Amino acid sequence: MSKPIKQIHLAAHFPGVNNTTVWSDPAAGSHIEFSSFAQFAQTAERGKFDFLFLAEGLRLREQNGEIYDLDVVGRPDTFTVLAALAAVTERLGLTGTINSTFNEPYDVARQFASLDHLSGGRAAWNVVTSWDAFTGENFRRGGFLAEDQRYERAKTFLQTAQELFDSWRGDEIVADKANGVFVSDPDAGAFAHKDAHFDIHGRFNVPRSPQGRPAIFQAGDSEEGREFAAAAADAIFSRHSTLDAGQAFYADVKGRLARYGRHRDELLILPAATFVIGDTDAEAADIAHEVQLAQVSPQTAIKFLEQLWNRDLSDHDPDGPLPSVDPVVGDNTISRGRASVRMFRDSIAIANDWRAKAEAENLSTRELIAEVMGRQSFVGSPQTVAATLNDLVQADASDGFILVPHITPGGLDPFVDQVVPLLQERGVFRAEYEGTTLRDHLGLAPLPARRNHERGKRSADADAPTGVAS
Amino acid sequence: MPDSLTPLHLAVALDGAGWHPAAWRESDARPAELFDAGYWADLVAEAERGSLDFVTIEDSLTVQSDDLVDPDDRIDRVRGRLDAVLIAARIAPRTQRIGLVPTAIVTHTEPFHLSKSIATLDYVSTGRAGVRVQISARHDATAHFGHRELPRLSLDSINTAAAQQQIGEYFAEAADYVEVLRRLWDSWEDDAEIRDVATGRFIDRHKLHYIDFEGRWFSVKGPSITPRPPQGQPVVAALGHGGVSYELIAGSADVGFVTPHDAAQASDIAGEIAALQWAAGRRRHTVRVFADLLVFLDRTQSEAQTRRRRLDDLAGVEYRSDAEIFVGTPAQLADVLQEWQAAGLSGFRLRPATLPHDLVQITEGLVPELRRRGLFRTAYEADTLRGLLGLARPANRYAIA
Numbered sequence: 001m002s003k004p005i006k007q008i009h010l011a012a013h014f015p016g017v018n019n020t021t022v023w024s025d026p027a028a029g030s031h032i033e034f035s036s037f038a039q040f041a042q043t044a045e046r047g048k049f050d051f052l053f054l055a056e057g058l059r060l061r062e063q064n065g066e067i068y069d070l071d072v073v074g075r076p077d078t079f080t081v082l083a084a085l086a087a088v089t090e091r092l093g094l095t096g097t098i099n100s101t102f103n104e105p106y107d108v109a110r111q112f113a114s115l116d117h118l119s120g121g122r123a124a125w126n127v128v129t130s131w132d133a134f135t136g137e138n139f140r141r142g143g144f145l146a147e148d149q150r151y152e153r154a155k156t157f158l159q160t161a162q163e164l165f166d167s168w169r170g171d172e173i174v175a176d177k178a179n180g181v182f183v184s185d186p187d188a189g190a191f192a193h194k195d196a197h198f199d200i201h202g203r204f205n206v207p208r209s210p211q212g213r214p215a216i217f218q219a220g221d222s223e224e225g226r227e228f229a230a231a232a233a234d235a236i237f238s239r240h241s242t243l244d245a246g247q248a249f250y251a252d253v254k255g256r257l258a259r260y261g262r263h264r265d266e267l268l269i270l271p272a273a274t275f276v277i278g279d280t281d282a283e284a285a286d287i288a289h290e291v292q293l294a295q296v297s298p299q300t301a302i303k304f305l306e307q308l309w310n311r312d313l314s315d316h317d318p319d320g321p322l323p324s325v326d327p328v329v330g331d332n333t334i335s336r337g338r339a340s341v342r343m344f345r346d347s348i349a350i351a352n353d354w355r356a357k358a359e360a361e362n363l364s365t366r367e368l369i370a371e372v373m374g375r376q377s378f379v380g381s382p383q384t385v386a387a388t389l390n391d392l393v394q395a396d397a398s399d400g401f402i403l404v405p406h407i408t409p410g411g412l413d414p415f416v417d418q419v420v421p422l423l424q425e426r427g428v429f430r431a432e433y434e435g436t437t438l439r440d441h442l443g444l445a446p447l448p449a450r451r452n453h454e455r456g457k458r459s460a461d462a463d464a465p466t467g468v469a470s
Numbered sequence: 471m472p473d474s475l476t477p478l479h480l481a482v483a484l485d486g487a488g489w490h491p492a493a494w495r496e497s498d499a500r501p502a503e504l505f506d507a508g509y510w511a512d513l514v515a516e517a518e519r520g521s522l523d524f525v526t527i528e529d530s531l532t533v534q535s536d537d538l539v540d541p542d543d544r545i546d547r548v549r550g551r552l553d554a555v556l557i558a559a560r561i562a563p564r565t566q567r568i569g570l571v572p573t574a575i576v577t578h579t580e581p582f583h584l585s586k587s588i589a590t591l592d593y594v595s596t597g598r599a600g601v602r603v604q605i606s607a608r609h610d611a612t613a614h615f616g617h618r619e620l621p622r623l624s625l626d627s628i629n630t631a632a633a634q635q636q637i638g639e640y641f642a643e644a645a646d647y648v649e650v651l652r653r654l655w656d657s658w659e660d661d662a663e664i665r666d667v668a669t670g671r672f673i674d675r676h677k678l679h680y681i682d683f684e685g686r687w688f689s690v691k692g693p694s695i696t697p698r699p700p701q702g703q704p705v706v707a708a709l710g711h712g713g714v715s716y717e718l719i720a721g722s723a724d725v726g727f728v729t730p731h732d733a734a735q736a737s738d739i740a741g742e743i744a745a746l747q748w749a750a751g752r753r754r755h756t757v758r759v760f761a762d763l764l765v766f767l768d769r770t771q772s773e774a775q776t777r778r779r780r781l782d783d784l785a786g787v788e789y790r791s792d793a794e795i796f797v798g799t800p801a802q803l804a805d806v807l808q809e810w811q812a813a814g815l816s817g818f819r820l821r822p823a824t825l826p827h828d829l830v831q832i833t834e835g836l837v838p839e840l841r842r843r844g845l846f847r848t849a850y851e852a853d854t855l856r857g858l859l860g861l862a863r864p865a866n867r868y869a870i871a
Contacts, residue, residue: 024667032697034563034594057695058582060678067675067693074658074673074697077583080590083559086507106531106614107579114553118507118560137691138582173550175494175501180784182494182501183550186543189533200616203533203541207505207550299670 008393008429009268009400009442010420011095012044013053015408017061017072019304019373020274022294022406029409031072036409037081038088043409047416048430050441051093051124052085053237053402054078058102059135061337063303064312068335070300079111086119093438095124095217100157101150102130102139105198108157109164112214113206121210121437126217126237129154134336151224153197158216158232160193160200165213167191167204170449212447215438230256233267234444237402241271241377246397268442273377273389273401277414281380288379291406292370301366304373307335308347308354318366322358327351377401385415386422393428475844478807479758479817479859481571482517482832484510485528486548488824489764489791491536492784494548496824505552507560513825514561517568520833521847523858524569526602526707526819529554531575531611539624541610546785555587555601562595569855571600571707571725577640578606578615581650582690589655592699597854600705600725603648603718605640641714646685648706648722653681655703656866657693679868701856702863709762711792720746724861725758729793733813736761740814756861758816762793763806766823767831771798781823793821800835808845816859 014037015021022028030036041052056078061068078096085094094115098108108125116123129150172188174181192201218229219237229236230253240249246269254264276291278284296304298318306313310328327347358368378385392398405411423429439446487494487501494501503509510527517525533549535542554572562570570591574584584601592599606612612620620636627633662677681692707725710716719726720743728743730736740759747753768774774797782788789795796803807818820836822828840846852858 023665023672024670032593034596038563059691060693060695067673067678069671069673069675072672073678074663074695076590076593076696077586079556080559080587080594083556084563084594087511087560087563102580103583104578104615110531111553111556114556117505117552118556120507137689139690140580140688168550173502173505177495177497177499177501180492180495180546182548183545186545188549198616200614202610202614205530205533205550206552209505297670 003394005428006393006399007443008390008423009270010047010049010429011051011053011093011270011400011402012040012047012049012412013055013272013402013404014040015072015405015411016055017057017075019071019295019300020404020406021072021408022291023072023408024294024297025407027407027410031408032074032076034076034081034084037076037085040409040412041085041089041092043412043416045089045092047412047420048433049092050400051095051122051438053095053126054081054097056097056099056128058099058130059138059337061335062134063306063335064314068303068338070297070303079115082123083115083118086115086122091122091433091436091441093122093124093215093441094119095126095215095438097126097128097219099128099130100154102135105157105160105164105193106200106204109161109204110206112161113165113204113209116209116211116214117206121439123209123211124215124217124234124438126219127154127158127233128219132337151220151222151228155228155232156195156197160195160198162213162232163191163193164204165208168206168208170208170212173207208449211437211439212449215442215444226253226256229253229267230262231260234439234442235268235270238269238271238398241273241392241398241401243392243395243397246271246392247395250396250398265443268399270400270402271398272404274404274406275378275385275415275419276376277380277382277385277418279381281384284380284384288376291376293366295406296366296370296373298366301369304369305365307332307338308350310334310347316365319364322351322355322365322368382418382422386419386426389419390423390426390428476811477847478811478815478840478845479523479760480520480832480837480840480846481524481526481569481760481817481819482522482829483526483528483762483819483821484513484825485821486534486551486825488828489821490781490785490789490823491547492781493824495784496781496827498827499824501548504548505550507557510557511561511564513829514565514568514570516826516829516833518565520837521850522568522833522837523817524571524598524600524705524855526571527554527557527573529573529575529604530608531578531606531614532608533610535610539608539622555584555591558599559591559594562591562598565595565598567598567850567853567858569598569600569705569858570595571602571705571855573602573604575606575611576603576644576647578611578618581647581688582654582694584647585651585654585694586696588651588704589694589696589699592701592704593696597700597856599699599701600707600855601651602707602709602727603644603723604709605644607637607640638714641718643687644708644718645722646683646687648718649685650681650683650688650690651706652703653683653867654690654692654694655698656868657681658697659866659869660698660702662697677869698866701854702866705855705859705861716743716746717750719743719759720757721750721752723757724755725760725859727760727762727819729762730810731794733809736810736815737813758859758861759814760817760819761810761815762819762821763803764791764793764795764821764823765803765828765832766795766797767800767803767828767835769799771802774798778823789823791821800831800839803836804839804843804845807840808843811845
């Protein structure tokens with residue numbers, strides 16, 4: 001019996017503050033004005049995408065002790081933009097990254113529940129953790145955590161938020177004018193939660209939202225992150241967009257679900273992917289090369305080099321070979337507020353790999369950086385991109401992709417106009433939205449209304465820890 | 471039309487089904503839709519049809535309660551609400567001119583987060599954002615956040631020295647909070663984004679500024695994540711009933727909501743706030759003082775009185791308010807507004823007893839009456855909230871002149 005054909009899930013990531021976003025292109029528009037967000041979201045909705053994805057920033061990046069100025073800098077507030085986008089879209093899911101370290105569960109839960117109401121059930125929360133004192137300098141509590149506590153806190157934060165979302169069953173608002181009963185239960189919203197991180201109780205003030213809660217996304221790649229996702233997430237935003245790495249990640253994470261009593265379809269794997277489309281594969285390859293160079297200016301090449309070398313290389317020639325000195329091993333002090341530097345765990349080994357590659361392919365520093373940092377996931381004609389993307393999904397390297405265009409706000413257009421129709425012709429992508437909520441788009445069953453006795457009322461046992469997921 | 475008159479400013483305070491606890495039981499009320507965007511969109515569209523300056527949207531970090539400091543267990547009142555900033559953001563793209571002023575609680579939240587959300591509200595509304603900052607002395611709100619042990623205030627103890635000191639601290643914290651909001655809004659100069667391809671620089675980093683705020687309750691480094699919003703500084707509003715709350719209005723706000731009960735009180739309060747502005751070194755700053763009035767409006771005064779009695783009967787208790795309760799016709803209300811304006815106020819924030827009824831009475835009854843008297847705009851004359859309020863776009867405190 002042949003394997004059933006999978007339906008592809010597609011999402012659009014608003015271009016962010018990395019060098020992959022090409023702001024120098026004449027077509028590049030504002031990253032702040034709402035018109036850019038509205039146009040981008042409406043393009044994604046025209047393409048029948050599952051959702052739009054917004055990242056979050058809480059401290060401007062610095063390098064060499066100064067604010068990093070070579071990439072797009074600045075962004076609007078995630079919640080506020082998503083709520084506004086709900087006004088200019090009808091079906092598109094609205095996914096926001098919200099940090100669990102520099103927030104409180106009550107506040108975040110009421111904002112997501114509100115967004116879910118205001119969008120008619122289209123909200124999703126990409127739960128991220130951050131623990132650095134650098135970011136904490138912008139916040140009331142300073143709030144930084146030891147790295148080994150960040151998933152524990154994220155887990156219990158999410159658990160606590162979950163209890164808040166579940167503190168209303170969903171049938172309490174009766175609004176019976178004749179009998180004068182607005183809410184059927186005087187304790188609606190009651191909750192009590194106590195653990196090592198949160199000790200809170202009272203009543204949640206947002207009634208149960210259309211989806212019950214926002215869809216939950218997770219973006220970390222570590223062992224703890226994978227386990228966290230298997231326990232509690234509806235989708236993973238991964239970075240494994242190639243066949244081998246994608247299949248390995250997919251099998252690993254899907255294999256963890258059974259331990260939590262979950263079915264394989266209850267957690268979607270959605271890698272981030274970039275794309276360059278041309279009329280022919282050859283033309284696309286040429287454009288891709290130009291895009292790579294636009295993404296890695298000579299100045300950017302040096303800054304990237306410094307991030308791995310962890311030292312000042314401002315005098316280095318970007319058109320010359322890689323530096324002969326070795327990276328400074330240890331805590332990265334040159335770059336702050338940038339998650340990607342954590343990938344450089346063994347910087348000397350990576351530097352040696354880069355040197356070998358540069359020598360073998362006769363690459364300058366800038367060309368090498370463009371090669372290792374700037375490769376696009378899908379490059380080709382619309383037919384090639386559609387086929388490649390579909391093959392990856394059918395081969396269980398993913399359940400779909402979160403596409404990251406390199407131009408704001410028009411960068412999604414070629415994909416929506418040229419690739420989506422081909423996927424629709426193949427019968428692997430929806431021609432029309434079938435449901436109204438994001439859970440519908442993701443193929444997730446509606447959450448059951450919670451049963452009455454499950455609510456954590458404040459009672460004699462309120463002092464017992466109720467929170468931490470095992 | 472007499473043109474010697476200064477037009478007054480008019481705002482409407484939106485909260486649930488209206489301010490009267492039985493408002494949701496009126497025949498035109500839509501209580502089952504209080505958690506839907508469409509309900510709020512319709513109300514704000516109605517306010518915009520009346521060319522009002524702005525709407526405010528109430529909020530709290532607790533379930534509503536008839537008790538001043540503790541939760542109650544009533545089932546016959548509206549309970550539950552949506553985040554006011556997000557309601558405003560949801561409404562913004564579907565309105566063109568009206569200002570949007572959500573309430574934000576500043577006692578338990580992060581100034582960094584609120585700064586960027588209000589800046590962003592200013593972007594999504596293209597310059598029509600404000601924020602009404604509110605303290606929370608409620609014990610239940612504290613328990614929703616944990617972390618802080620704050621003394622329990624009650625009606626009985628509210629006049630003790632300890633309680634008054636605690637309330638003073640809430641307002642001092644609010645003043646620090648607004649200072650952080652304002653510094654963060656200025657932390658990017660207007661022309662910081664340069665997109666200079668030759669040097670590869672997206673921004674001129676010298677036009678971004680650390681705010682380095684250090685205070686008793688928080689310290690914030692900056693700069694903001696979000697560039698300076700269209701108005702430069704979105705409008706900051708606060709409600710006050712005297713004492714430290716007037717200091718917050720005079721020292722930190724652009725708009726103050728106050729609750730006089732007659733023209734003489736209106737005059738006294740306006741004078742007191744002006745004096746406090748001098749004391750705070752803000753005498754050149756324009757602070758628009760608005761009186762709050764709770765309104766029952768009908769074609770005749772007796773109709774309005776009958777409606778008020780009927781609602782009080784439904785609620786089982788006579789409704790009382792911190793603000794003056796006006797019961798009468800739009801023309802009679804216009805008389806009051808004209809008299810109080812002459813006593814020294816800039817405008818009025820009307821709290822509709824029921825929605826949409828009293829809102830429609832404002833847009834279709836009061837507004838035409840004020841226009842006949844030359845006291846209100848006939849069309850929007852500006853496309854930002856600051857513009858409508860006659861407040862200049864402020865210079866950036868960090869920019870070198």
